[in-house]
Amino acid sequence: MREVLTAALLISGALLMLLAGLGLFRMPDMFLRLHAAAKASSLGVGLLMGAAAVGLGDVSVVARAVLAVAFVFVMTPVAALLIAQAAFRAGLPLWERTHQNDLEEHHPRGGPYEPRLGPDGED
Amino acid sequence: MSGWLEVITQGVLGALSIAMMFSLHRLIRGPSLTDRVVALDLFSLQTAAVIAVYALWVGQPELVDVALVLAVIGSMGTLVIARYLYSAKRRRS
Numbered sequence: 071m072r073e074v075l076t077a078a079l080l081i082s083g084a085l086l087m088l089l090a091g092l093g094l095f096r097m098p099d100m101f102l103r104l105h106a107a108a109k110a111s112s113l114g115v116g117l118l119m120g121a122a123a124v125g126l127g128d129v130s131v132v133a134r135a136v137l138a139v140a141f142v143f144v145m146t147p148v149a150a151l152l153i154a155q156a157a158f159r160a161g162l163p164l165w166e167r168t169h170q171n172d173l174e175e176h177h178p179r180g181g182p183y184e185p186r187l188g189p190d191g192e193d
Numbered sequence: 194m195s196g197w198l199e200v201i202t203q204g205v206l207g208a209l210s211i212a213m214m215f216s217l218h219r220l221i222r223g224p225s226l227t228d229r230v231v232a233l234d235l236f237s238l239q240t241a242a243v244i245a246v247y248a249l250w251v252g253q254p255e256l257v258d259v260a261l262v263l264a265v266i267g268s269m270g271t272l273v274i275a276r277y278l279y280s281a282k283r284r285r286s
Contacts, residue, residue, distance in 0.1 A: 080202065088208045094235055103228065149275065152279070
């Protein structure tokens with residue numbers, strides 16, 4: 071029973087990690103690549119850590135796996151948000167078939183990000 | 194560990210190495226610096242996953258510590274580089 075659960079976690083986690091790598095390899099745009107890499111990989115690492123915890127079946131391993139999954143689930147979205155913000159401000163070109171850009175007026179196609187400064191000099 | 198589970202574990206390690214090849218390609222050929230940073234983040238997560246699966250394969254619970262530390266440190270580096278890019282852009286404008 072435990073081995074079947076371990077095998078299911080292993081296979082689903084490996085498929086998700088492969089999907090994340092394939093998305094990073096094939097997507098046309100940095101933001102789409104980030105979207106593929108950040109979400110699928112965090113869930114894949116969580117499933118594989120869960121597989122290690124279930125398969126080894128030790129209390130200390132379970133505690134460490136839970137800690138690692140909690141850290142990954144907290145840190146990966148924050149890192150993805152910050153790197154996307156930095157890339158957008160640096161004026162990275164969007165994919166030409168991106169059809170919704172809510173900051174279009176600040177970010178003309180391919181051009182750098184030009185913030186409208188408020189009265190205190192902050193955008 | 195029974196035989197079929199060991200075969201599945203080896204297959205998972207093979208799939209993870211293919212995924213690491215993909216992210217290594219993006220790390221080398223990425224057109225921008227942020228692409229490389231994202232690829233490095235994903236590469237460290239994949240290394241942590243490989244170490245966790247290897248710990249399961251050889252039955253060494255101590256190796257999970259290494260995977261834990263690697264999973265924490267990798268995202269930390271991405272965060273620091275993102276803050277650096279953000280502030281470097283602001284100072285120039």
